[in-house]
Amino acid sequence: MPMNWARRGGYFQKKSSWHLQEALQNAVHMNAKSIIAIMAAVALGSCGKQSSTTVTNEANTMQVYGKLPDGREAKIFTLTNKNGVIAKVTEYGAILVSVEVPDKTGKVADVTHGYDTLEGWLTNTSYFGATVGRYGNRIKDGKFTLDGKTYALATNNSPGDIPCHLHGGLKGFDKVLWTGKQTGNSVEFSYLSKDGEEGYPGNLSVKVTYALNDSNELSWQAEATTDAATVLNIVHHSYWNLSGDPSTSINDHVLQLEADQYLPTNAGLIPTGELAPVAGTPMDFTKATVIGERVGADFEALKLGAGYDHCWVLRKGEGMRLAARAKDPKSGRVMEISTDKPAIQFYGGNFLDGKAIGKKGVAYAHRTAFCLETENYPDAPNNTSAPSAVLKPGEKYLHRMIFKFSAE
Numbered sequence: 292m293p294m295n296w297a298r299r300g301g302y303f304q305k306k307s308s309w310h311l312q313e314a315l316q317n318a319v320h321m322n323a324k325s326i327i328a329i330m331a332a333v334a335l336g337s338c339g340k341q342s343s344t345t346v347t348n349e350a351n352t353m354q355v356y357g358k359l360p361d362g363r364e365a366k367i368f369t370l371t372n373k374n375g376v377i378a379k380v381t382e383y384g385a386i387l388v389s390v391e392v393p394d395k396t397g398k399v400a401d402v403t404h405g406y407d408t409l410e411g412w413l414t415n416t417s418y419f420g421a422t423v424g425r426y427g428n429r430i431k432d433g434k435f436t437l438d439g440k441t442y443a444l445a446t447n448n449s450p451g452d453i454p455c456h457l458h459g460g461l462k463g464f465d466k467v468l469w470t471g472k473q474t475g476n477s478v479e480f481s482y483l484s485k486d487g488e489e490g491y492p493g494n495l496s497v498k499v500t501y502a503l504n505d506s507n508e509l510s511w512q513a514e515a516t517t518d519a520a521t522v523l524n525i526v527h528h529s530y531w532n533l534s535g536d537p538s539t540s541i542n543d544h545v546l547q548l549e550a551d552q553y554l555p556t557n558a559g560l561i562p563t564g565e566l567a568p569v570a571g572t573p574m575d576f577t578k579a580t581v582i583g584e585r586v587g588a589d590f591e592a593l594k595l596g597a598g599y600d601h602c603w604v605l606r607k608g609e610g611m612r613l614a615a616r617a618k619d620p621k622s623g624r625v626m627e628i629s630t631d632k633p634a635i636q637f638y639g640g641n642f643l644d645g646k647a648i649g650k651k652g653v654a655y656a657h658r659t660a661f662c663l664e665t666e667n668y669p670d671a672p673n674n675t676s677a678p679s680a681v682l683k684p685g686e687k688y689l690h691r692m693i694f695k696f697s698a699e
């Protein structure tokens with residue numbers, strides 16, 4: 292690493308660009324003219340040397356985050372808005388690295404699990420913040436049949452000692468390097484998943500876009516096209532703890548899901564094909580309910596999932612609609628999730644066991660974060676009653692998700 296580079300704020304940055312970054316961070320509330328003036332002054336001060344920081348507009352920046360073991364560089368991008376929300380995304384795994392949002396007193400804190408450095412994300416076995424694909428969640432026995440041909444996938448997971456395919460396999464979309472491009476308040480990542488990658492057919496061209504607006508809405512959007520029929524379920528896998536303190540349990544968060552049914556599973560967490568009503572069960576989140584209130588209930592689904600780890604079927608509707616609302620009563624932070632997909636996986640962080648040492652050295656303990664992953668049904672490729680997960684040449688896959696943050 293050159294002498295004039297150093298680790299700062301969790302990533303490597305050219306020292307000469309530090310004051311530019313600070314100036315830009317302080318300038319979030321300034322008008323564009325002042326910002327351009329600051330940028331010009333810093334550029335002159337650096338004696339014409341090239342800065343490592345590319346500024347696309349106002350306080351949005353791109354920096355080198357680190358290097359993959361094969362030497363390729365991964366960039367990190369920062370999105371900010373006028374309310375002090377800051378979201379960081381990296382080309383590695385098209386991962387959402389952090390989301391800082393204000394609480395009811397205006398105190399800003401990061402509400403996601405993850406790592407400070409790229410090196411940390413390289414050890415990411417829990418899919419913190421990741422874009423997961425080609426198929427998010429599980430495929431029974433790691434096999435599916437499409438147009439008469441059976442495809443064999445890695446069986447990289449075995450809940451209940453029953454092997455299955457999870458989250459795209461051994462090297463899914465969360466572990467590949469995407470190409471990022473920032474335009475204003477959005478970052479678009481692209482990736483070509485080649486025919487046969489992780490056993491899936493078709494050359495799949497994928498785009499994932501993150502965008503932040505001044506209404507505190509962070510959106511994640513996945514798009515894909517293929518040159519041969521394939522199956523697809525690209526999901527976003529952030530771990531949330533709205534308290535901003537990742538050492539605390541999320542069992543005290545209050546959750547509401549816009550779902551009257553869920554998918555019971557077998558011991559291998561593969562849906563049985565039944566759509567069960569939530570009414571009268573601990574799976575009922577139709578009204579805002581404290582997560583920990585019934586998580587230990589004597590209920591088969593909760594025993595099989597070691598807590599909440601199921602797919603809820605969202606109420607039918609057209610286009611983008613509310614899927615979930617989560618609130619941390621202490622800080623007052625609220626997150627609402629809207630989507631255009633038919634279902635949502637609510638995972639209560641049951642597999643977190645304190646082994647992953649994350650941001651600021653925190654060991655992420657059991658149920659210190661939850662995931663709300665909008666999706667098609669797990670194992671849909673083997674279930675004719677599920678919405679189709681097939682993408683054919685000439686069609687376009689689209690999955691949109693909006694996280695809206697507020698405090699009350």
Ligand code: GLA
Pocket residue numbers: 416417418428457560600601636638642662664
């Ligand atoms: C999903 C699954 C969980 C678990 C996590 C990742 O949410 O439903 O069972 O595999 O991903 O650890």
